[in-house]
Amino acid sequence: MLSCQQLSIQRGQKCILQAVNFTLNSGEFVVLLGENGAGKSTLLSAICGDIPFSGNICFANKAIAAHNEQALATKRAVLLQNNRVNFAFSAAQLIAMGRYPYHESENEQAAVVNTLIAQLNLAKLAPRDITELSGGEFQRVQFARCLAQLNAHKSTTKGKLMLLDEPTSALDMHHQHLTLSKAKAFAQQGNTVVAVLHDLNLTSLYADRVLLLNQGRLCHDGKPQEVLQHSVLQPIYKTDMQITTHPNYQIPMIFSEPERGVTHA
Protein backbone atom coordinates (compact mmCIF):
# COMPACT_ATOMS: atom_id res chain seq x y z
CA MET A 1 0.00 0.00 0.00
CA LEU A 2 2.59 2.55 1.15
CA SER A 3 6.25 1.77 1.41
CA CYS A 4 9.31 3.84 2.19
CA GLN A 5 12.76 2.53 1.36
CA GLN A 6 15.97 4.17 2.51
CA LEU A 7 14.10 7.42 2.97
CA SER A 8 16.49 10.21 4.02
CA ILE A 9 15.97 13.93 4.28
CA GLN A 10 18.68 16.50 4.68
CA ARG A 11 17.99 20.12 5.57
CA GLY A 12 21.14 22.19 5.39
CA GLN A 13 23.76 20.34 7.43
CA LYS A 14 21.14 18.61 9.53
CA CYS A 15 19.93 15.13 8.76
CA ILE A 16 16.23 15.08 9.62
CA LEU A 17 15.41 11.55 8.51
CA GLN A 18 17.93 8.80 8.05
CA ALA A 19 17.39 5.62 6.05
CA VAL A 20 13.81 5.01 7.13
CA ASN A 21 12.24 1.77 5.89
CA PHE A 22 8.71 0.49 6.35
CA THR A 23 5.77 -0.93 4.45
CA LEU A 24 2.21 -0.20 5.51
CA ASN A 25 -0.74 -2.37 4.56
CA SER A 26 -4.36 -1.55 3.92
CA GLY A 27 -6.56 -1.86 6.96
CA GLU A 28 -3.87 -0.51 9.27
CA PHE A 29 -4.21 2.43 11.60
CA VAL A 30 -0.59 3.46 12.07
CA VAL A 31 0.55 5.92 14.71
CA LEU A 32 3.80 7.83 14.34
CA LEU A 33 5.38 8.57 17.70
CA GLY A 34 8.50 10.43 18.70
CA GLU A 35 9.67 13.41 20.70
CA ASN A 36 9.43 16.95 19.31
CA GLY A 37 11.72 17.34 16.32
CA ALA A 38 12.09 13.59 15.79
CA GLY A 39 11.05 13.99 12.14
CA LYS A 40 7.39 12.92 12.28
CA SER A 41 5.90 15.85 10.37
CA THR A 42 8.82 15.80 7.94
CA LEU A 43 8.09 12.15 7.22
CA LEU A 44 4.46 13.03 6.46
CA SER A 45 5.54 15.91 4.21
CA ALA A 46 7.83 13.56 2.29
CA ILE A 47 4.99 11.06 1.81
CA CYS A 48 2.85 13.94 0.53
CA GLY A 49 5.59 14.87 -1.93
CA ASP A 50 5.85 18.37 -0.46
CA ILE A 51 9.60 18.25 0.19
CA PRO A 52 12.54 16.71 -1.66
CA PHE A 53 13.89 13.42 -0.31
CA SER A 54 16.28 10.66 -1.24
CA GLY A 55 15.20 7.03 -1.31
CA ASN A 56 11.89 5.64 -2.53
CA ILE A 57 8.30 6.23 -1.50
CA CYS A 58 5.79 3.99 -3.24
CA PHE A 59 2.02 4.28 -2.99
CA ALA A 60 -0.23 1.72 -4.67
CA ASN A 61 2.79 0.09 -6.37
CA LYS A 62 3.92 3.32 -7.97
CA ALA A 63 6.47 5.95 -6.95
CA ILE A 64 4.60 8.76 -5.24
CA ALA A 65 5.95 11.34 -7.69
CA ALA A 66 4.79 9.28 -10.67
CA HIS A 67 1.13 9.61 -9.72
CA ASN A 68 -1.06 12.02 -11.60
CA GLU A 69 -1.70 14.85 -9.13
CA GLN A 70 -5.42 14.97 -9.73
CA ALA A 71 -5.93 11.21 -9.55
CA LEU A 72 -3.75 11.05 -6.43
CA ALA A 73 -5.97 13.64 -4.74
CA THR A 74 -8.88 11.19 -4.79
CA LYS A 75 -6.73 8.53 -3.10
CA ARG A 76 -4.71 10.47 -0.55
CA ALA A 77 -5.82 13.20 1.85
CA VAL A 78 -3.75 15.15 4.35
CA LEU A 79 -4.69 16.97 7.54
CA LEU A 80 -1.99 19.49 8.36
CA GLN A 81 -1.25 21.14 11.68
CA ASN A 82 -2.52 24.58 12.66
CA ASN A 83 -3.19 26.22 9.35
CA ARG A 84 -5.64 29.09 9.63
CA VAL A 85 -7.64 30.48 6.73
CA ASN A 86 -8.16 34.25 6.42
CA PHE A 87 -11.35 34.05 4.39
CA ALA A 88 -14.75 33.65 5.98
CA PHE A 89 -15.89 30.45 4.29
CA SER A 90 -18.58 28.56 6.18
CA ALA A 91 -17.58 25.23 7.72
CA ALA A 92 -19.87 23.47 5.22
CA GLN A 93 -18.10 25.19 2.32
CA LEU A 94 -14.72 24.13 3.70
CA ILE A 95 -15.85 20.51 3.88
CA ALA A 96 -17.17 20.81 0.33
CA MET A 97 -13.69 21.87 -0.84
CA GLY A 98 -12.63 18.29 -0.18
CA ARG A 99 -14.78 17.38 -3.16
CA TYR A 100 -12.64 19.47 -5.52
CA PRO A 101 -11.00 16.45 -7.23
CA TYR A 102 -14.41 14.97 -8.11
CA HIS A 103 -16.41 16.26 -11.01
CA GLU A 104 -19.90 16.13 -9.62
CA SER A 105 -23.03 18.24 -9.46
CA GLU A 106 -23.74 20.63 -6.61
CA ASN A 107 -26.45 18.30 -5.32
CA GLU A 108 -24.15 15.29 -5.25
CA GLN A 109 -21.55 17.39 -3.45
CA ALA A 110 -24.09 18.61 -0.92
CA ALA A 111 -25.22 15.04 -0.25
CA VAL A 112 -21.66 14.00 0.65
CA VAL A 113 -21.17 17.06 2.83
CA ASN A 114 -24.50 16.51 4.61
CA THR A 115 -23.67 12.87 5.32
CA LEU A 116 -20.33 13.78 6.85
CA ILE A 117 -21.82 16.63 8.87
CA ALA A 118 -24.26 14.10 10.35
CA GLN A 119 -21.61 11.40 10.91
CA LEU A 120 -19.27 13.76 12.72
CA ASN A 121 -21.84 15.76 14.72
CA LEU A 122 -20.95 18.97 12.90
CA ALA A 123 -24.48 20.31 12.39
CA LYS A 124 -23.96 23.22 14.76
CA LEU A 125 -20.63 24.18 13.22
CA ALA A 126 -21.69 23.79 9.57
CA PRO A 127 -23.14 27.28 9.05
CA ARG A 128 -20.43 29.05 11.05
CA ASP A 129 -17.67 31.24 9.68
CA ILE A 130 -14.40 29.28 9.88
CA THR A 131 -12.37 32.36 10.87
CA GLU A 132 -14.41 32.45 14.07
CA LEU A 133 -14.09 28.78 15.04
CA SER A 134 -11.89 27.71 17.95
CA GLY A 135 -8.76 25.70 17.20
CA GLY A 136 -10.48 22.43 18.04
CA GLU A 137 -13.61 23.21 16.05
CA PHE A 138 -11.50 24.14 13.03
CA GLN A 139 -9.54 20.90 13.39
CA ARG A 140 -12.77 18.87 13.32
CA VAL A 141 -13.96 20.66 10.20
CA GLN A 142 -10.62 20.09 8.45
CA PHE A 143 -10.81 16.41 9.38
CA ALA A 144 -14.26 16.27 7.80
CA ARG A 145 -12.79 17.87 4.65
CA CYS A 146 -10.17 15.09 4.45
CA LEU A 147 -12.90 12.45 4.80
CA ALA A 148 -14.91 14.15 2.05
CA GLN A 149 -11.83 14.04 -0.17
CA LEU A 150 -11.52 10.28 0.23
CA ASN A 151 -15.20 9.35 -0.14
CA ALA A 152 -15.07 8.21 3.50
CA HIS A 153 -18.83 8.68 3.90
CA LYS A 154 -19.24 5.37 2.03
CA SER A 155 -18.49 2.14 3.86
CA THR A 156 -17.31 0.53 0.61
CA THR A 157 -14.37 2.89 0.05
CA LYS A 158 -11.05 1.01 -0.04
CA GLY A 159 -7.40 1.49 -0.86
CA LYS A 160 -7.09 5.12 0.24
CA LEU A 161 -4.39 6.77 2.31
CA MET A 162 -5.12 9.35 5.00
CA LEU A 163 -2.31 11.27 6.66
CA LEU A 164 -3.16 13.10 9.87
CA ASP A 165 -0.65 15.40 11.56
CA GLU A 166 -1.72 15.65 15.20
CA PRO A 167 -5.45 15.42 14.44
CA THR A 168 -6.45 15.55 18.10
CA SER A 169 -4.02 18.19 19.42
CA ALA A 170 -6.75 20.78 20.04
CA LEU A 171 -9.66 18.46 20.81
CA ASP A 172 -11.45 17.67 24.05
CA MET A 173 -11.69 14.05 25.19
CA HIS A 174 -15.04 13.38 23.55
CA HIS A 175 -13.93 14.69 20.18
CA GLN A 176 -10.55 12.96 20.41
CA HIS A 177 -12.39 9.67 20.60
CA LEU A 178 -14.91 10.67 17.93
CA THR A 179 -12.13 11.64 15.51
CA LEU A 180 -9.90 8.63 16.14
CA SER A 181 -12.83 6.18 16.07
CA LYS A 182 -13.87 7.54 12.70
CA ALA A 183 -10.28 7.31 11.43
CA LYS A 184 -9.92 3.80 12.79
CA ALA A 185 -13.22 2.66 11.26
CA PHE A 186 -12.06 4.13 7.95
CA ALA A 187 -8.82 2.14 8.20
CA GLN A 188 -10.70 -1.07 9.01
CA GLN A 189 -12.70 -0.73 5.78
CA GLY A 190 -9.47 -1.45 3.89
CA ASN A 191 -7.70 1.91 3.92
CA THR A 192 -4.46 3.08 5.50
CA VAL A 193 -4.40 5.83 8.10
CA VAL A 194 -1.16 7.32 9.38
CA ALA A 195 -1.53 9.67 12.33
CA VAL A 196 1.07 11.62 14.28
CA LEU A 197 0.04 11.56 17.93
CA HIS A 198 1.65 12.63 21.18
CA ASP A 199 -0.84 10.95 23.49
CA LEU A 200 0.55 7.49 24.26
CA ASN A 201 -2.72 6.23 25.79
CA LEU A 202 -4.76 7.19 22.73
CA THR A 203 -2.07 5.45 20.68
CA SER A 204 -2.51 2.35 22.78
CA LEU A 205 -6.30 2.46 22.39
CA TYR A 206 -6.43 3.00 18.63
CA ALA A 207 -3.19 2.00 16.89
CA ASP A 208 -2.78 -1.27 15.03
CA ARG A 209 0.86 -0.48 14.60
CA VAL A 210 3.26 2.06 16.04
CA LEU A 211 6.27 3.59 14.33
CA LEU A 212 8.57 5.23 16.83
CA LEU A 213 11.03 7.79 15.50
CA ASN A 214 14.08 8.92 17.41
CA GLN A 215 16.41 11.59 16.03
CA GLY A 216 15.48 10.90 12.45
CA ARG A 217 15.73 7.13 12.68
CA LEU A 218 12.90 4.62 12.83
CA CYS A 219 13.88 2.87 16.04
CA HIS A 220 10.80 0.72 16.65
CA ASP A 221 8.06 -0.61 14.44
CA GLY A 222 5.48 -2.96 15.91
CA LYS A 223 2.21 -3.52 17.72
CA PRO A 224 1.37 -1.05 20.51
CA GLN A 225 2.03 -3.74 23.15
CA GLU A 226 5.55 -4.21 21.77
CA VAL A 227 6.48 -0.56 21.46
CA LEU A 228 4.70 0.94 24.46
CA GLN A 229 7.10 -0.56 26.98
CA HIS A 230 9.08 1.10 29.71
CA SER A 231 12.42 0.00 28.28
CA VAL A 232 11.54 1.52 24.89
CA LEU A 233 9.84 4.75 25.94
CA GLN A 234 11.91 5.85 28.92
CA PRO A 235 15.18 6.46 27.02
CA ILE A 236 13.34 8.43 24.31
CA TYR A 237 11.01 10.58 26.39
CA LYS A 238 13.43 10.82 29.34
CA THR A 239 10.46 10.92 31.68
CA ASP A 240 9.68 8.66 34.60
CA MET A 241 6.63 6.59 33.88
CA GLN A 242 4.68 3.59 35.02
CA ILE A 243 3.00 1.23 32.63
CA THR A 244 -0.03 -0.75 33.72
CA THR A 245 -2.79 -2.55 31.87
CA HIS A 246 -6.14 -1.04 30.89
CA PRO A 247 -8.79 -2.68 33.13
CA ASN A 248 -11.12 -3.45 30.22
CA TYR A 249 -8.94 -3.89 27.15
CA GLN A 250 -5.69 -5.58 28.28
CA ILE A 251 -3.60 -2.92 26.58
CA PRO A 252 -0.79 -0.82 28.05
CA MET A 253 -1.69 2.44 29.80
CA ILE A 254 1.08 4.88 30.53
CA PHE A 255 1.19 7.07 33.62
CA SER A 256 3.92 9.63 33.45
CA GLU A 257 5.39 11.23 36.55
CA PRO A 258 6.30 14.83 37.24
CA GLU A 259 9.90 15.97 37.04
CA ARG A 260 11.88 15.17 40.15
CA GLY A 261 11.60 17.81 42.81
CA VAL A 262 7.96 18.53 42.03
CA THR A 263 5.80 17.14 44.80
CA HIS A 264 2.12 16.37 44.58
CA ALA A 265 -0.26 16.68 47.48
Add this chain to the structure above:
Amino acid sequence: MNNIAHPLLNTTQHIHWYWLSAALLGVLAWLSLSSGAVGWDWKMPILWLLPESMTSDVQPLHISVVTQIRLPRLVLAILIGAVLASSGAATQALCRNPLADPSLMGITGGAAMAAVAIIALSAKVSFIHEAMVTPAAFIGAISVTALIHKVASHQGQVQITTLLLAGVAINAMAMAVIGLFSFFADDSALRLMTYWQMGSLGGASWSAMQYGAPLIIVSIGALFVRRKKINALMLGELEARHLGINVTKLKTEIVIIVALGVGGAVALAGMIGFVGLLVPHVARLLVGPDLRRMLPLSMLLGCVLMLIADWISRLVVAPSELPIGIVTALFGSPFFVYQLLKQKRGQHA
Protein backbone atom coordinates in the same frame (compact mmCIF):
# COMPACT_ATOMS: atom_id res chain seq x y z
CA MET B 1 -29.20 10.77 3.20
CA ASN B 2 -31.23 13.54 1.68
CA ASN B 3 -30.31 15.01 -1.63
CA ILE B 4 -31.36 18.58 -0.99
CA ALA B 5 -28.50 21.03 -1.37
CA HIS B 6 -27.21 22.32 1.92
CA PRO B 7 -28.44 25.91 2.17
CA LEU B 8 -24.85 27.01 2.71
CA LEU B 9 -23.65 25.40 -0.47
CA ASN B 10 -26.50 26.67 -2.58
CA THR B 11 -25.13 29.11 -5.14
CA THR B 12 -28.49 30.59 -6.10
CA GLN B 13 -29.23 31.78 -2.58
CA HIS B 14 -27.82 35.28 -3.01
CA ILE B 15 -29.18 35.96 -6.47
CA HIS B 16 -30.97 39.15 -5.39
CA TRP B 17 -27.63 40.92 -4.85
CA TYR B 18 -26.75 40.37 -8.50
CA TRP B 19 -30.07 41.77 -9.68
CA LEU B 20 -29.78 44.73 -7.34
CA SER B 21 -26.27 45.66 -8.41
CA ALA B 22 -27.10 45.07 -12.07
CA ALA B 23 -30.10 47.39 -11.75
CA LEU B 24 -27.97 50.01 -10.02
CA LEU B 25 -25.38 49.68 -12.76
CA GLY B 26 -28.12 50.21 -15.36
CA VAL B 27 -29.37 53.38 -13.70
CA LEU B 28 -25.85 54.75 -13.34
CA ALA B 29 -25.03 53.92 -16.95
CA TRP B 30 -28.15 55.77 -18.06
CA LEU B 31 -27.18 58.77 -15.94
CA SER B 32 -23.67 58.79 -17.28
CA LEU B 33 -24.86 58.67 -20.91
CA SER B 34 -27.51 61.35 -20.51
CA SER B 35 -25.57 63.95 -18.54
CA GLY B 36 -22.39 65.86 -19.21
CA ALA B 37 -20.84 69.21 -20.10
CA VAL B 38 -23.21 69.89 -23.04
CA GLY B 39 -26.28 69.33 -20.89
CA TRP B 40 -28.71 66.76 -19.63
CA ASP B 41 -31.17 64.81 -21.79
CA TRP B 42 -32.75 61.59 -20.53
CA LYS B 43 -33.51 60.46 -24.10
CA MET B 44 -29.89 60.09 -25.16
CA PRO B 45 -29.29 56.40 -24.36
CA ILE B 46 -32.38 55.22 -26.25
CA LEU B 47 -32.42 57.79 -29.04
CA TRP B 48 -32.51 55.22 -31.82
CA LEU B 49 -35.56 53.52 -30.31
CA LEU B 50 -37.69 56.63 -30.13
CA PRO B 51 -40.02 57.91 -32.90
CA GLU B 52 -38.69 60.82 -34.96
CA SER B 53 -41.21 63.27 -33.48
CA MET B 54 -39.52 62.96 -30.11
CA THR B 55 -35.94 63.26 -31.31
CA SER B 56 -36.32 66.27 -33.63
CA ASP B 57 -34.98 68.67 -30.99
CA VAL B 58 -31.73 66.74 -30.52
CA GLN B 59 -28.74 68.32 -32.19
CA PRO B 60 -26.28 66.20 -34.19
CA LEU B 61 -23.47 67.57 -32.04
CA HIS B 62 -25.15 66.20 -28.96
CA ILE B 63 -25.42 62.78 -30.58
CA SER B 64 -21.76 62.68 -31.47
CA VAL B 65 -20.91 63.75 -27.92
CA VAL B 66 -22.76 60.68 -26.70
CA THR B 67 -21.26 58.21 -29.16
CA GLN B 68 -17.72 59.59 -29.19
CA ILE B 69 -17.25 60.86 -25.63
CA ARG B 70 -19.81 59.56 -23.16
CA LEU B 71 -20.20 56.03 -24.49
CA PRO B 72 -16.45 55.22 -24.63
CA ARG B 73 -16.10 56.75 -21.19
CA LEU B 74 -18.91 54.54 -19.88
CA VAL B 75 -17.39 51.43 -21.46
CA LEU B 76 -13.99 52.37 -20.04
CA ALA B 77 -15.43 52.88 -16.55
CA ILE B 78 -17.12 49.47 -16.72
CA LEU B 79 -13.96 47.71 -17.94
CA ILE B 80 -11.76 49.41 -15.35
CA GLY B 81 -14.21 48.84 -12.50
CA ALA B 82 -14.64 45.16 -13.33
CA VAL B 83 -10.95 44.46 -13.84
CA LEU B 84 -9.72 46.35 -10.78
CA ALA B 85 -12.23 44.49 -8.61
CA SER B 86 -11.36 41.10 -10.12
CA SER B 87 -7.60 41.77 -9.91
CA GLY B 88 -8.08 42.70 -6.27
CA ALA B 89 -9.89 39.44 -5.58
CA ALA B 90 -7.17 37.50 -7.44
CA THR B 91 -4.35 39.24 -5.55
CA GLN B 92 -6.07 38.51 -2.24
CA ALA B 93 -6.38 34.84 -3.12
CA LEU B 94 -2.73 34.71 -4.24
CA CYS B 95 -1.60 36.22 -0.94
CA ARG B 96 -4.35 34.49 1.03
CA ASN B 97 -5.12 37.75 2.79
CA PRO B 98 -8.09 40.05 2.25
CA LEU B 99 -5.87 43.09 2.85
CA ALA B 100 -3.86 42.59 -0.34
CA ASP B 101 -4.54 45.07 -3.12
CA PRO B 102 -2.77 45.83 -6.42
CA SER B 103 -2.39 49.52 -5.59
CA LEU B 104 -1.13 48.99 -2.03
CA MET B 105 1.30 46.31 -3.16
CA GLY B 106 2.84 48.60 -5.76
CA ILE B 107 1.58 46.70 -8.82
CA THR B 108 -0.32 49.76 -10.02
CA GLY B 109 2.74 51.89 -9.24
CA GLY B 110 5.02 49.57 -11.19
CA ALA B 111 2.72 49.70 -14.20
CA ALA B 112 2.46 53.51 -14.03
CA MET B 113 6.23 53.85 -13.67
CA ALA B 114 6.79 51.87 -16.86
CA ALA B 115 4.04 53.75 -18.69
CA VAL B 116 5.41 57.13 -17.67
CA ALA B 117 8.92 56.12 -18.71
CA ILE B 118 7.62 55.29 -22.19
CA ILE B 119 5.69 58.58 -22.46
CA ALA B 120 8.70 60.60 -21.39
CA LEU B 121 11.14 58.76 -23.62
CA SER B 122 8.86 58.73 -26.66
CA ALA B 123 9.36 62.48 -26.98
CA LYS B 124 13.14 62.12 -27.02
CA VAL B 125 14.03 58.67 -28.38
CA SER B 126 12.89 57.94 -31.90
CA PHE B 127 12.29 54.17 -31.66
CA ILE B 128 10.09 54.46 -28.56
CA HIS B 129 6.49 55.03 -29.50
CA GLU B 130 3.39 55.81 -27.46
CA ALA B 131 1.78 52.55 -28.61
CA MET B 132 4.29 50.84 -26.35
CA VAL B 133 2.64 52.29 -23.26
CA THR B 134 0.25 49.34 -22.83
CA PRO B 135 2.84 46.57 -23.13
CA ALA B 136 5.15 48.58 -20.88
CA ALA B 137 2.44 48.90 -18.22
CA PHE B 138 1.90 45.13 -18.43
CA ILE B 139 5.62 44.44 -18.03
CA GLY B 140 5.83 46.88 -15.11
CA ALA B 141 2.88 45.18 -13.44
CA ILE B 142 4.10 41.62 -13.96
CA SER B 143 7.60 42.39 -12.67
CA VAL B 144 6.25 43.95 -9.50
CA THR B 145 3.66 41.19 -8.89
CA ALA B 146 6.25 38.44 -9.29
CA LEU B 147 8.86 40.30 -7.24
CA ILE B 148 6.51 41.14 -4.40
CA HIS B 149 5.13 37.64 -4.15
CA LYS B 150 8.67 36.24 -4.13
CA VAL B 151 9.81 38.67 -1.44
CA ALA B 152 6.85 38.07 0.86
CA SER B 153 6.37 34.32 0.62
CA HIS B 154 8.28 31.88 2.74
CA GLN B 155 7.65 28.14 2.62
CA GLY B 156 4.25 28.57 1.07
CA GLN B 157 3.14 31.21 3.57
CA VAL B 158 2.72 34.84 2.55
CA GLN B 159 3.56 37.42 5.19
CA ILE B 160 1.11 40.29 4.81
CA THR B 161 3.38 42.74 6.68
CA THR B 162 6.30 42.04 4.34
CA LEU B 163 3.92 42.27 1.41
CA LEU B 164 2.62 45.69 2.39
CA LEU B 165 6.09 46.96 3.32
CA ALA B 166 7.43 45.81 -0.04
CA GLY B 167 4.47 47.64 -1.57
CA VAL B 168 5.43 50.82 0.29
CA ALA B 169 8.99 50.53 -1.02
CA ILE B 170 7.90 49.91 -4.60
CA ASN B 171 5.33 52.71 -4.51
CA ALA B 172 8.02 55.10 -3.21
CA MET B 173 10.32 53.96 -5.99
CA ALA B 174 7.55 54.43 -8.57
CA MET B 175 6.81 57.94 -7.31
CA ALA B 176 10.53 58.80 -7.43
CA VAL B 177 10.90 57.54 -11.00
CA ILE B 178 7.72 59.32 -12.10
CA GLY B 179 8.98 62.48 -10.35
CA LEU B 180 12.33 62.17 -12.08
CA PHE B 181 10.77 61.85 -15.53
CA SER B 182 8.37 64.74 -14.86
CA PHE B 183 11.33 66.90 -13.82
CA PHE B 184 12.83 66.51 -17.27
CA ALA B 185 9.57 66.31 -19.23
CA ASP B 186 8.10 69.01 -21.47
CA ASP B 187 4.70 70.54 -20.76
CA SER B 188 2.49 68.18 -22.74
CA ALA B 189 4.19 65.05 -21.38
CA LEU B 190 3.95 66.53 -17.90
CA ARG B 191 0.17 66.83 -18.15
CA LEU B 192 -0.12 63.26 -19.34
CA MET B 193 2.00 62.08 -16.42
CA THR B 194 -0.02 63.94 -13.82
CA TYR B 195 -3.06 62.31 -15.30
CA TRP B 196 -1.35 58.93 -15.00
CA GLN B 197 -0.46 59.48 -11.40
CA MET B 198 -3.94 60.44 -10.26
CA GLY B 199 -6.03 58.32 -12.56
CA SER B 200 -8.68 59.63 -14.90
CA LEU B 201 -11.30 58.38 -17.31
CA GLY B 202 -11.04 61.67 -19.24
CA GLY B 203 -8.86 60.19 -21.97
CA ALA B 204 -11.50 57.66 -22.99
CA SER B 205 -11.86 57.19 -26.73
CA TRP B 206 -12.54 54.21 -28.97
CA SER B 207 -9.08 54.43 -30.50
CA ALA B 208 -7.27 54.54 -27.15
CA MET B 209 -9.20 51.52 -25.92
CA GLN B 210 -8.06 49.15 -28.65
CA TYR B 211 -4.75 48.50 -26.85
CA GLY B 212 -5.76 48.13 -23.23
CA ALA B 213 -9.25 46.65 -23.52
CA PRO B 214 -8.15 43.23 -24.89
CA LEU B 215 -5.75 42.83 -21.96
CA ILE B 216 -8.55 43.58 -19.53
CA ILE B 217 -11.00 41.20 -21.18
CA VAL B 218 -8.45 38.37 -21.28
CA SER B 219 -7.62 38.97 -17.61
CA ILE B 220 -11.26 38.82 -16.53
CA GLY B 221 -12.00 35.73 -18.64
CA ALA B 222 -8.90 33.85 -17.48
CA LEU B 223 -9.68 34.56 -13.85
CA PHE B 224 -13.26 33.49 -14.31
CA VAL B 225 -12.44 30.02 -15.62
CA ARG B 226 -10.07 29.43 -12.70
CA ARG B 227 -12.42 30.52 -9.93
CA LYS B 228 -12.88 27.03 -8.47
CA LYS B 229 -9.15 26.32 -8.35
CA ILE B 230 -8.45 29.70 -6.79
CA ASN B 231 -11.05 28.95 -4.10
CA ALA B 232 -8.95 25.97 -3.05
CA LEU B 233 -5.78 28.07 -3.08
CA MET B 234 -7.38 30.34 -0.47
CA LEU B 235 -7.17 27.42 1.99
CA GLY B 236 -3.39 27.33 1.68
CA GLU B 237 -0.78 26.31 -0.86
CA LEU B 238 -0.19 22.84 0.57
CA GLU B 239 -3.90 22.20 0.99
CA ALA B 240 -4.51 23.15 -2.63
CA ARG B 241 -1.66 20.90 -3.72
CA HIS B 242 -3.10 18.01 -1.75
CA LEU B 243 -6.41 18.57 -3.52
CA GLY B 244 -4.64 17.87 -6.82
CA ILE B 245 -3.94 21.41 -7.99
CA ASN B 246 -0.65 22.33 -9.62
CA VAL B 247 -0.04 25.25 -7.29
CA THR B 248 3.15 26.59 -8.89
CA LYS B 249 1.40 26.80 -12.24
CA LEU B 250 -1.74 28.33 -10.75
CA LYS B 251 0.25 31.00 -8.91
CA THR B 252 2.12 31.93 -12.09
CA GLU B 253 -1.19 32.16 -13.91
CA ILE B 254 -2.66 34.45 -11.25
CA VAL B 255 0.42 36.69 -11.42
CA ILE B 256 -0.07 36.99 -15.19
CA ILE B 257 -3.83 37.55 -14.84
CA VAL B 258 -3.32 40.34 -12.28
CA ALA B 259 -0.57 41.93 -14.39
CA LEU B 260 -2.74 41.84 -17.53
CA GLY B 261 -5.66 43.41 -15.69
CA VAL B 262 -3.73 46.06 -13.81
CA GLY B 263 -1.41 46.78 -16.74
CA GLY B 264 -4.38 47.25 -19.05
CA ALA B 265 -6.23 49.41 -16.53
CA VAL B 266 -3.21 51.64 -15.85
CA ALA B 267 -2.47 52.05 -19.56
CA LEU B 268 -6.05 53.25 -20.12
CA ALA B 269 -6.80 55.27 -17.01
CA GLY B 270 -3.69 55.66 -14.87
CA MET B 271 -3.40 54.79 -11.21
CA ILE B 272 -6.78 54.23 -9.60
CA GLY B 273 -6.29 52.86 -6.13
CA PHE B 274 -8.30 50.98 -3.53
CA VAL B 275 -11.03 49.64 -5.85
CA GLY B 276 -9.45 46.19 -5.62
CA LEU B 277 -9.51 46.36 -1.84
CA LEU B 278 -12.89 47.95 -1.27
CA VAL B 279 -15.08 46.09 -3.75
CA PRO B 280 -14.13 42.44 -3.06
CA HIS B 281 -14.55 43.19 0.63
CA VAL B 282 -18.13 44.37 0.16
CA ALA B 283 -18.87 41.44 -2.16
CA ARG B 284 -17.52 39.01 0.44
CA LEU B 285 -19.72 40.57 3.11
CA LEU B 286 -22.79 40.09 0.91
CA VAL B 287 -22.23 36.60 -0.54
CA GLY B 288 -19.22 35.10 1.27
CA PRO B 289 -15.70 34.41 -0.03
CA ASP B 290 -16.55 31.63 -2.53
CA LEU B 291 -15.27 33.07 -5.82
CA ARG B 292 -18.00 31.32 -7.79
CA ARG B 293 -20.47 33.74 -6.22
CA MET B 294 -18.18 36.55 -5.15
CA LEU B 295 -16.32 37.18 -8.40
CA PRO B 296 -19.33 38.07 -10.59
CA LEU B 297 -20.73 40.30 -7.85
CA SER B 298 -17.34 41.96 -7.36
CA MET B 299 -17.19 42.83 -11.03
CA LEU B 300 -20.70 44.31 -11.00
CA LEU B 301 -19.97 46.29 -7.84
CA GLY B 302 -16.63 47.43 -9.30
CA CYS B 303 -18.48 48.93 -12.25
CA VAL B 304 -21.01 50.55 -9.91
CA LEU B 305 -18.24 52.07 -7.78
CA MET B 306 -16.38 53.37 -10.85
CA LEU B 307 -19.52 55.00 -12.24
CA ILE B 308 -20.32 56.63 -8.88
CA ALA B 309 -16.73 57.84 -8.50
CA ASP B 310 -16.74 59.10 -12.08
CA TRP B 311 -20.00 60.91 -11.50
CA ILE B 312 -18.60 62.57 -8.36
CA SER B 313 -15.38 63.49 -10.13
CA ARG B 314 -17.35 65.22 -12.90
CA LEU B 315 -19.83 66.89 -10.57
CA VAL B 316 -17.86 68.52 -7.74
CA VAL B 317 -15.74 70.86 -9.86
CA ALA B 318 -17.92 71.04 -13.01
CA PRO B 319 -17.34 72.00 -15.79
CA SER B 320 -13.80 70.85 -15.02
CA GLU B 321 -13.25 67.40 -13.52
CA LEU B 322 -11.39 65.86 -10.63
CA PRO B 323 -9.05 62.91 -11.33
CA ILE B 324 -11.01 59.79 -10.38
CA GLY B 325 -8.05 58.29 -8.50
CA ILE B 326 -8.42 61.08 -5.94
CA VAL B 327 -12.05 60.15 -5.37
CA THR B 328 -11.35 56.43 -4.92
CA ALA B 329 -8.40 57.12 -2.62
CA LEU B 330 -10.54 59.43 -0.46
CA PHE B 331 -13.04 56.60 -0.05
CA GLY B 332 -10.53 53.79 0.08
CA SER B 333 -7.80 54.84 2.46
CA PRO B 334 -9.99 55.31 5.56
CA PHE B 335 -11.54 51.96 4.75
CA PHE B 336 -8.08 50.36 4.59
CA VAL B 337 -7.18 51.75 8.02
CA TYR B 338 -10.46 50.38 9.37
CA GLN B 339 -9.64 46.95 7.91
CA LEU B 340 -6.17 47.01 9.47
CA LEU B 341 -7.70 47.73 12.85
CA LYS B 342 -10.20 44.95 12.38
CA GLN B 343 -7.56 42.40 11.39
CA LYS B 344 -5.42 43.43 14.36
CA ARG B 345 -8.35 42.90 16.71
CA GLY B 346 -8.99 39.51 15.11
CA GLN B 347 -5.41 38.42 15.82
CA HIS B 348 -5.69 39.30 19.49
CA ALA B 349 -9.05 37.66 19.98
